[in-house]
Amino acid sequence: MSTINDVNICIATPNGSGSASANNILFKSIFKMGIPCSSKNMFPSNIQSMPTWYEIRASSAGFGSRKDVIDVMVTFNPETGASDVGKLRENGLLLYDTGACEESWLSRNDIQKIGFPATELSKQIPNAKIRSKLRNMIYVGVISSLFGISREVLIAVLRDTFGDKPEVIESNLMAIELGSKWVEENQVTQDICTLVTIEGGNKGKILSDGNTCSALGAIYGGVSVVAWYPITPSSSLAETMEKYLPELRMDEDKNPTYAVIQAEDEIAAAGIITGAGWAGARAMTATSGPGLSLMNEMIGLAYFTEIPSSYFIVQRGGPSTGLPTRTQQSDILSMYFASHGDTRHVILLPHDLQTCFEFSKLCLDLADQLQTPVFFASDLDLGMNIRPSEPLELKSPSLNRGKLIHEKDIEAQGNQFRRYFDLDGDGIPQRTIPGNQHPKAVYFCSGAGHNADAKRSEDPGDYKELLDRLLKKNHTARLLAPQPLVETSETSRIGMISFGSSVEAVREARHRMNQDGIKTSHLTLLALPLSPLVKDFIQKHEITLIVEQNRDGQVASIVRMDWPELAQKIDSVLVYDGLPVTAGSVHRLSMEKLGGKLL
Amino acid sequence: MSEAKEFLNRLNLAEKDYSGAPSTMCQGCGHDAISASIRKAFYDSSIDPKQVIKLSGIGCSSKTPAYFLGKAFGINTVHGRMSAVATGAIVANHTLLPIGVSGDGDTSAIGLGNFCHMIRRNLNFTYIIENNGVYGLTKGQFSATADKGTALKKGKINQNEAIDLCELAITMGATFVARSFSGDRKQLAPLIQAALAHKGLAILDVLSPCVTFNNHEGSKKSLKNIRAHLDPIHDIDFMPGAELIEVDYKKGSETEVVLYDGSIVTLKKLHENYDPMNKMGAILELNQAKTDGKFLTGLIYFEPNRPTFTEQLDIRGTALAYLPEDKLRPSIKHLDAINKKLSM
Numbered sequence A: 001m002s003t004i005n006d007v008n009i010c011i012a013t014p015n016g017s018g019s020a021s022a023n024n025i026l027f028k029s030i031f032k033m034g035i036p037c038s039s040k041n042m043f044p045s046n047i048q049s050m051p052t053w054y055e056i057r058a059s060s061a062g063f064g065s066r067k068d069v070i071d072v073m074v075t076f077n078p079e080t081g082a083s084d085v086g087k088l089r090e091n092g093l094l095l096y097d098t099g100a101c102e103e104s105w106l107s108r109n110d111i112q113k114i115g116f117p118a119t120e121l122s123k124q125i126p127n128a129k130i131r132s133k134l135r136n137m138i139y140v141g142v143i144s145s146l147f148g149i150s151r152e153v154l155i156a157v158l159r160d161t162f163g164d165k166p167e168v169i170e171s172n173l174m175a176i177e178l179g180s181k182w183v184e185e186n187q188v189t190q191d192i193c194t195l196v197t198i199e200g201g202n203k204g205k206i207l208s209d210g211n212t213c214s215a216l217g218a219i220y221g222g223v224s225v226v227a228w229y230p231i232t233p234s235s236s237l238a239e240t241m242e243k244y245l246p247e248l249r250m251d252e253d254k255n256p257t258y259a260v261i262q263a264e265d266e267i268a269a270a271g272i273i274t275g276a277g278w279a280g281a282r283a284m285t286a287t288s289g290p291g292l293s294l295m296n297e298m299i300g301l302a303y304f305t306e307i308p309s310s311y312f313i314v315q316r317g318g319p320s321t322g323l324p325t326r327t328q329q330s331d332i333l334s335m336y337f338a339s340h341g342d343t344r345h346v347i348l349l350p351h352d353l354q355t356c357f358e359f360s361k362l363c364l365d366l367a368d369q370l371q372t373p374v375f376f377a378s379d380l381d382l383g384m385n386i387r388p389s390e391p392l393e394l395k396s397p398s399l400n401r402g403k404l405i406h407e408k409d410i411e412a413q414g415n416q417f418r419r420y421f422d423l424d425g426d427g428i429p430q431r432t433i434p435g436n437q438h439p440k441a442v443y444f445c446s447g448a449g450h451n452a453d454a455k456r457s458e459d460p461g462d463y464k465e466l467l468d469r470l471l472k473k474n475h476t477a478r479l480l481a482p483q484p485l486v487e488t489s490e491t492s493r494i495g496m497i498s499f500g501s502s503v504e505a506v507r508e509a510r511h512r513m514n515q516d517g518i519k520t521s522h523l524t525l526l527a528l529p530l531s532p533l534v535k536d537f538i539q540k541h542e543i544t545l546i547v548e549q550n551r552d553g554q555v556a557s558i559v560r561m562d563w564p565e566l567a568q569k570i571d572s573v574l575v576y577d578g579l580p581v582t583a584g585s586v587h588r589l590s591m592e593k594l595g596g597k598l599l
Numbered sequence B: 001m002s003e004a005k006e007f008l009n010r011l012n013l014a015e016k017d018y019s020g021a022p023s024t025m026c027q028g029c030g031h032d033a034i035s036a037s038i039r040k041a042f043y044d045s046s047i048d049p050k051q052v053i054k055l056s057g058i059g060c061s062s063k064t065p066a067y068f069l070g071k072a073f074g075i076n077t078v079h080g081r082m083s084a085v086a087t088g089a090i091v092a093n094h095t096l097l098p099i100g101v102s103g104d105g106d107t108s109a110i111g112l113g114n115f116c117h118m119i120r121r122n123l124n125f126t127y128i129i130e131n132n133g134v135y136g137l138t139k140g141q142f143s144a145t146a147d148k149g150t151a152l153k154k155g156k157i158n159q160n161e162a163i164d165l166c167e168l169a170i171t172m173g174a175t176f177v178a179r180s181f182s183g184d185r186k187q188l189a190p191l192i193q194a195a196l197a198h199k200g201l202a203i204l205d206v207l208s209p210c211v212t213f214n215n216h217e218g219s220k221k222s223l224k225n226i227r228a229h230l231d232p233i234h235d236i237d238f239m240p241g242a243e244l245i246e247v248d249y250k251k252g253s254e255t256e257v258v259l260y261d262g263s264i265v266t267l268k269k270l271h272e273n274y275d276p277m278n279k280m281g282a283i284l285e286l287n288q289a290k291t292d293g294k295f296l297t298g299l300i301y302f303e304p305n306r307p308t309f310t311e312q313l314d315i316r317g318t319a320l321a322y323l324p325e326d327k328l329r330p331s332i333k334h335l336d337a338i339n340k341k342l343s344m
C-alpha cells in the first residue's frame, strides 16, 4: 500500500554529529519537489552526543503538524536504537547502518528493514576529518534513491545551501552518491511511499522558522533598541536580528538606525528596553520563561508608568531549566499577569510564519498605541522548526506611534498637556518624550502613586482612578488587538479554540473528526485579552474545547475569569509532553472529552 | 534690573530655574545638601534643563531627582536598576545630558551586578551615589558600604568588609571616579560640573550622612566622624569651557585637566605625588585611606578619550528615539529579496 507523497520519516542521531545539515538537505529537497511538507527538530539541551530526532513529513493533503505515526525510521544513534525501532508503525521501514547496529534492533518481524553499510562506505570519503560528519549524507543518498528524489534536485539544494563553496558541495554530493549507488547496485526497494514532483507546487513559497520571521517583522516594525540575554528558544530571534539589521537598517551615512545590546541578564534587558521606551525608542527584548520571571519587576513599572515596551516570549518546557529544548504554551498566565500588583497585559498569539512577521511589527505598534508592555507569545515549535509559507507580506507598512505628541501638538491643543489624563475615554493618555522643548511637555515618571498630572500622590482616589483607567486601556485592547479568526459551520454543536503552534494540529484533527461525522467550528485565538467574539463563539456552541499545550488550561482559566457564566460550556484539551502537538493526540483527547457530553 | 542680572547664568537662567519640588527628606539629611550642589553645578555650568534627563533607583536618595531641575524629564526606576534603565534611555537618545542619583543600597547591594556592567560599557552618564552606609528608606539597616566595625543605632556591629564603590568602579573600568562629601559644596559642585562635562561614565560616591538612622556615636558615617576623617587629595576648581584646548597635565603642585568640551578642572594638590591618571596608584591610596580610617575625597581617577557606549554602537546624529519613520523602515524591495532568498 504505497502512498504518493505521504510519509513521515524520523531520523535519530546523536546531536552535534553533523546530522542537522543532512536533515536540512533532505527536507529542502522534498520541498523543492513541490510536495507539501514540514519538519520538526526534537533536540536535547546539549551541544554534542545526546539523542536528537528530526522528523520530515510529506503530506499530500497539506497537513503540517507533527504526525503521530512514524513510517520510516533512520537509526543512526546506537544509544536509542532499540527504543527507536519500537516507535515504528507496523509495516514501517527501518533504515540502519549495518556497521553500527545491534541484534536487538532487528527483532521486530512486523516491519521492513534495510541495512546499508554506511560506516564502510564512508571510508571512501578521502578527507578523514569530515568522514564521520558526511556519513550522515549517506542516508540522504539512500533515502533519495529509495523514495525518488532526483540527483538534480539534490544538487540544486546543495547549491542553495552551500552557495559559493564548491568543495563543500562536491564532498556532500559524493557522500550522497555513495548511498544512492548502493541502493541502485543492490536493487533495494520499499513500498511505503513514492515522492513525486508536483509541478508548480510550493512555487513562490518560502521555507523559514518563526523566529526568523519575527526578527524580520520587528525590523520592519521599526524597532530601534533591542536588549536581550541568550536563552533557548529565543536566542535565534535576537541573533537573526543581528544578522539582518546591518543589511536592512543603515542610514545613508552608513550609521545604524538601531542598537542591539546583549545585556548582562534579563533584569537588565528589561531595564534597558524600559529606559529606551520611556525615552521614545521602539524597544524590545526576546526571552523565554526563566527570563520572563526575572523581568517581572520591570514589567510592573512599565505597566504602571505606561512605558511602551515589547516582550517576545518564545515558550519552552518549564519551570526554570525544565525542558529547555522542548515546546510548551505554559507561560500564558505568567505573561498575562506579569509582575506584582494589579496588572493585566496584552498578548499576541501568532500561529504561522506570516503572523510571526505581522504580529512582531504589531507588537511594537500596540506597545506605542497602548503605552504599555505588550507580549508576543511564540513557542519553540513555532519559533524554531522550519516550515513552508507564502512569502512574507507587509500588510500595514507605516508605523503607529499612538498618542506620542510633540511641541506643535501641545501648542495646537492650547499649550496643555496632562501625562496621565484620559482625554477621549479609551483609557490611553498622551505621551511626551525627553528632548521635547515645550515648557509644558515635561513630567516626572515614577512608579510611585501618581495623579493625572504625573504628580506623586498617595491619595486613595487617585490610586483607584489610575488602576481603573489602566483596566479600561486593557478593555480597549480587546478590540484593538487582532480579532480571532472564526470558522463556523451552522450544523456543528461543537466549538474548538486553539492558538499558536496548536492551530495546525487542530486543523487536521478537525478534518479527521469530520471524517468520523463529527462537525466542529473553530476559532483561532490571535490575542489576549479576549475579544467579545470569543464569548459569542462559546455561546453559540453547546460545548467548546480549548486546546492548549499546558497542564492547567491557562487560556481556559482566563475565559472562566472573564465570563464565569460560560464556565460550563467550555472544556480543555491539554497536550503538554514537550513535543510538538500532533493531530492524533488532539483528536483522541477531544473524543474523550466529547464522549461523555454529546455523543 | 542690573542687580537681578548678576544672578543669571550664561543662558540667562536664575538659580531658581534649576529647582524642583520641595524636598521631603528629614531635616538635615545629607541628600538635600547634595541636591543643592547639583542645582549649583547645573546653574554654574549654564546647562539647559530641557536638555537633561534625570534618573534614579529607589531609596531616600533616589527620591531626590524630584527636588532639582523640575524642568527636566525624569524617571524613578525600580530598586537597583537605574543603571539598566539609563543604558536604554541613553542609547535611545544620546543627545541629552543624563544624570542619575542612587543610594549605597541601591547601587552596592541589589544593583551591584548591573552597576558593574554599566561601568564596563562606559555609558556617557553622571552617576551619583548618595552614600550613607545604611538603607534610609527602610529605616536604617546596614548597606554593603557600611564600614567594617561600624555600629547601627541599636548597637549591631557590621562584621563584613565594606564595598568601596570608587575602588570597584576603577577596577571595572570607569573613566571618571570621584569621592566627595555632601557638606563640602566647594568640592562637590565643581566635581559634579566636571562629571557632567566628562565624555564617558562618571561615578561620584558622595558621603551623605543619614541624620535619622546613622548619625550616632559608633557610626563611621556619622556627620561628626566623616568630618573628622576627611582627607581631600586636592582643592578643585572648575571652569566651564567652550573651546577645546590642548590637554596639559602640569607637574608640580597644580594639575589641569582639560575635559572633552574644553572645560578645565584645576586640581591643587594636597597629597604630594597624587596622580589621578594612575590607576594602580589610585587603588593603593584608596586602600591606605581605608586602613587609616580616612575618607579620601576629590577626583580619584580620570581617563579621557575612551569611546563611550553609544560611540561603540556607532550611534551618531539624530537620536534613535527621534528618527523619522522612513529611517526606521526598510524598503519593500528588500523584503522581496529576502522572500526570494528564503524561497530557494
Ligand SMILES: Cc1ncc(C[n+]2csc(CCOP(=O)(O)OP(=O)(O)O)c2C)c(N)n1
Pocket (backbone or CB within 6 Å): B058, B059, B060, B061, B062, B079, B102, B103, B104, B105, B106, B107, B130, B132, B134, B135, B136, B137, B138, B143, B210
Ligand atoms: C525589589 C525591592 N526590594 C526592596 C525594596 C525596599 N527598599 C526600598 S529603598 C531600600 C534601600 C534604600 O537604600 P539606599 O539605596 O542606600 O538609599 P537611602 O534610602 O539610604 O538613601 C529598600 C531595601 C524595594 N523597594 N524593592
Ligand code: SF4
Pocket (backbone or CB within 6 Å): B024, B025, B026, B028, B029, B030, B031, B060, B061, B132, B136, B137, B209, B210, B211, B212, B213
Ligand atoms: S531616613 Fe536618612 S537618608 Fe532618609 S531622608 Fe531621613 S536622613 Fe535622609
Ligand SMILES: [Mg+2]
Pocket (backbone or CB within 6 Å): B059, B103, B104, B105, B130, B131, B132, B133, B134, B135, B136, B143
Ligand atoms: Mg543609603
